[in-house]
Structure formats: structure tokens, C-alpha cells
Amino acid sequence: MLHSETASPVARTSPARSLAFARAIVFGTVLVSGCSAVPSAARLQAETPTSGPAIVAIDTEAASRGAPIYARYCETCHGVRGDGRGVSASNMNPRPRNFVSAIYKCRSTANSQLPLPRDLRRTVAAGIHATAMPGWNVLGDAQLYEVVEYVRTFSPRWRSEPVPPPVGIAAETPDDDASRTRGRAIYDRVGCSACHGSGGRGDGPAVPSLRDDSGQPIVPFDFTGNRPLRCGSAPAELYRTLVTGVDGTPMPSFSTTMTPPELWDLVHFVMSLRQ
Amino acid sequence: MNRYLIALVVLASGCIGRSEAGALPESLQPSAQRGAQAATAAPGATTLSGRVTWHGAHPPMAPIPVTGNTAGCGTSSPFAALVIGADEGVAGAVITVEGLRGAVTPATVTVDQRGCNFSPHVSVVPVGGRLNFTNHDTVLHSVHAFRGAVSEFNLATPPGLSLARPMTAPGLLRIQCDVGHTWMSGWVHVVDSPFVAVTDAHGAYHIPNLPPGTYRVTMWHEGWTPRPSTDGHPVYSPPVTHTETVTVPASGTVDRNFTLS
Numbered sequence: 001m002l003h004s005e006t007a008s009p010v011a012r013t014s015p016a017r018s019l020a021f022a023r024a025i026v027f028g029t030v031l032v033s034g035c036s037a038v039p040s041a042a043r044l045q046a047e048t049p050t051s052g053p054a055i056v057a058i059d060t061e062a063a064s065r066g067a068p069i070y071a072r073y074c075e076t077c078h079g080v081r082g083d084g085r086g087v088s089a090s091n092m093n094p095r096p097r098n099f100v101s102a103i104y105k106c107r108s109t110a111n112s113q114l115p116l117p118r119d120l121r122r123t124v125a126a127g128i129h130a131t132a133m134p135g136w137n138v139l140g141d142a143q144l145y146e147v148v149e150y151v152r153t154f155s156p157r158w159r160s161e162p163v164p165p166p167v168g169i170a171a172e173t174p175d176d177d178a179s180r181t182r183g184r185a186i187y188d189r190v191g192c193s194a195c196h197g198s199g200g201r202g203d204g205p206a207v208p209s210l211r212d213d214s215g216q217p218i219v220p221f222d223f224t225g226n227r228p229l230r231c232g233s234a235p236a237e238l239y240r241t242l243v244t245g246v247d248g249t250p251m252p253s254f255s256t257t258m259t260p261p262e263l264w265d266l267v268h269f270v271m272s273l274r275q
Numbered sequence: 276m277n278r279y280l281i282a283l284v285v286l287a288s289g290c291i292g293r294s295e296a297g298a299l300p301e302s303l304q305p306s307a308q309r310g311a312q313a314a315t316a317a318p319g320a321t322t323l324s325g326r327v328t329w330h331g332a333h334p335p336m337a338p339i340p341v342t343g344n345t346a347g348c349g350t351s352s353p354f355a356a357l358v359i360g361a362d363e364g365v366a367g368a369v370i371t372v373e374g375l376r377g378a379v380t381p382a383t384v385t386v387d388q389r390g391c392n393f394s395p396h397v398s399v400v401p402v403g404g405r406l407n408f409t410n411h412d413t414v415l416h417s418v419h420a421f422r423g424a425v426s427e428f429n430l431a432t433p434p435g436l437s438l439a440r441p442m443t444a445p446g447l448l449r450i451q452c453d454v455g456h457t458w459m460s461g462w463v464h465v466v467d468s469p470f471v472a473v474t475d476a477h478g479a480y481h482i483p484n485l486p487p488g489t490y491r492v493t494m495w496h497e498g499w500t501p502r503p504s505t506d507g508h509p510v511y512s513p514p515v516t517h518t519e520t521v522t523v524p525a526s527g528t529v530d531r532n533f534t535l536s
Binding site for chain 1 (some may be wrong): 342455
């Protein structure tokens, strides 16, 4: 810290006392902020609407503790204003998420709706495979909660738009050869190969024209090989992705045109490609 | 200096992106922005009708090359942003009597995906009604709707299947298909007034049951001058609107025509 070299004749505390005072403040702040805690069960319950869409208010106290976490770990890519225009962003494909528009790929809520805060925590903790977004296992549960609350402050949508309850995931049907065969037929009949290719390699004929909502070229997922899926590799998570679609990308929701058994057959077939 | 010029050009080209909604007719604006005039009107006995016609030489309206699924979609798609009939009638213009709201009958409006195009290209759906998309083709389509720059929904329509979605908020939606069919586009006007109509193939429109009064009547038409596009989706100049003042008597028919050129 630079001290002013032109000390005013008006009484000033000595530099040594100022420094000690400053250190006490910083220590006290650290002490107080160290008391951050994981969100209570009541809070976690409140942030997931159950009976109908509801505004999920931001925990402003937690958000203020999340600000230095964001500055340290997230700002370089996601930007000071949370708009995805960090200093490192222009070299990346896909680009870092723009938190201002609050369009999120991986959600447990319906197509084109806001996600649940826990969806964001999941993404921060797990990362997104094959992108520059790592899994932030350096963050503890409390810090995850705080940084996500801070991220939510970037978008006005959280204050005015209700968040719907999570989509239902029907009970899984047996994952047997019959299901996978039906799934293959569904894959062909519905036309998944247009983007994902007849072999699921992400090399369908539509690929050259595909853009995400920000205009960047985007490639459909290659299901072959043992790559982690974008929004989770458990069968139920793939099922959910088919129901919600992947917002901000050409991947639509299939829930309005396929029944749950059909969706599960498709999941079983796609999972079989991964082996 | 050059750096700033390049940055300005890059920024400007990003702004050109989609044809912006520009000045929306009142019935498409969020309710909070409406003028104080908007009042719920009992149905009257007057009909406002007329035609939207083209004046002068036609601009370039070349068919759009089809770049994918040629087996299912053909090799070209008709120019959809401006459709002028043999009698110079302009189809797909939307006429709105502003400042009036009225009981809308919740109806289901169907937009077909046929020949790898949205048909009709421009439709009007009442708030509280449903928008039904039916895929009559043999290839997968999706319906990706945007309200301004924001995605409203993105739903898959596999071949032969339909989906219906309730329309709950007035406004203007632009729709596209994301499954490699970049030429597919359409517009959906979600309205909370019954006093809105789309012109037919002859450019004719017909708005019945108007109560007497003096109103501003706005014609909306999507822009048709091609602009640079970075992703293969056709992009045009912003929509055109003309507003006229019309005095409606207690009964009878009032004729009001619009021209585009």
C-alpha cells in the first residue's frame, strides 16, 4: 500500500496505526466470512419449487461472499460483468457461459426455462467435459453455494421470472436388447441422425449449419467412445436432457412428441453406443 | 484508427444479426408499455377491410438454395420474406387496430412444416390459444422460437408428429428450424386483441366487429432486403410498419389500403 507522501497538516493517524487498523479490519472480515456455512435444509427446500413456478430469490448475503470466489476463479473466463467476455474468452470454443442472459444448457427444468440453483452448482462442481470449464472440486459446499448465488446476481431474470419445478423423470424401463433395438428404430425414425449422424458420431449432414444462440458454430455430441456426457452420464441424466433440450443450442426438447417408454428406449440405445 | 474502425464494423455486423422488431404495433407490445388508450371494447358492427399491395418494380426475390435433406426438401425454397401475388397483393402483412383490446376466442392455430417450410409463413394467434406445429415431411424438424434475441422455446417435431403449445404472452415470435434447415423461417404474432388480421394471397384483410371511433391502424410487414448472414439463416432488413388514422362509423364497411414499395 502506498502512503501519501504529502501528509496534510490536519491531524492524521500515523501510518503505523493506519496499517494496524487496516489489518484488524481485514482479519476481522476474514474471521467473519470464515463463518460461511452450507445452506440450511430449509433454504435448499425453498430454492426448488415443487407445486408450481416460483421466483427463487437470491441469497444476497451468500452472494456477497461469493463475489471474491468469482473474482478469483471465474472472472478470467466469464468476465467481470458475468457476460462471458472474460479476457480468456475469445480463444475458446465453446465460449464461456453468459450469465446475464441466464440461458443454461444443463437444467432439470423445462425447455427455455431458468434452471434450479442446484443445477448450476452441479455444473460448477462437475465441469463440462471437452470444454474449458473444469470441475471446481477446490470449492467446498459452502463456497459452491455462495459463488452460484453471486452468479445469479448477474441476470435480472432471476428477480422477475419464476422457476418451474424440475421436470419429471419417468421410472426407467428395462435396459435390454429389445429396448435398445426399439431405441435404434426411434433414433432413425425421429431423425436424430440429421445432427448426431447415423452412427452417433456427431457427424450428421446438418452439422455445418449448426450454430448456438450466440452465433458460434456448434458440434453435436459424439456418443461413441466413453466420453462423459455434457449434462451427466447417468441414464436418468440423458433422459432429462432429452426432455429439457439443451438451451442455447439447436438441441430441442423431445418431450412433447415422444412418450416416456420411447424416451427410455432411445436412452438405452444411445448409452449402448458409448461402450 | 484502423483498429477502431474494424471494431466498429465487427460490432455493427453483430447488431445486424436478425431483422429487429423495430417499432411494434401496440397489440404486440408488453401491456405495461401500452398507451392509455387501450380499452376493452365491446364488439361493434363495422368492418375494416382493404388490401396491401406492392407498388413499382419488384425487388430481387430469388429462391433460397436448400442446403440439406435435398431428398426430403427439394433443391430450393421459395423466397418467403416477400410474397407478391399476380394482382400485386402482398401476403403475410399484419394489420392491427391499435388501442383496442377485446375478448379473444382462444383458438388453436396450426402452422405446418411442409416441404421444409413453415406454412403459413406469418400467423396470428390469440393469447390463451394454442399454436400447433405439424410436421408433414419425412425429415426431422424443430421449432425454435425467439422473442427478440431471446429463445422462447425449442421443441422437436419428428416426422408425422404434432405438438401444441399454449401461447400466454402477447408479442412477436420469430421461428426457425435448427435441424439443418436454415432457410426455414416464420413469424407468429401473439395478440390479445381480436382486431388483428393477416393478409391473404391477394393481400386482402378483413377485420369485423369494430366499435365506432377513431383509431390508429398499423400495417406490419417483415423486411425483405437480404442482409449479410453468418450462419446460413436468411437475414433481412427490419420489419416495415405504416400507421394510418381511421375513423370507424357505427356500422358499415371502411376500406383502408396500404402500399409497399
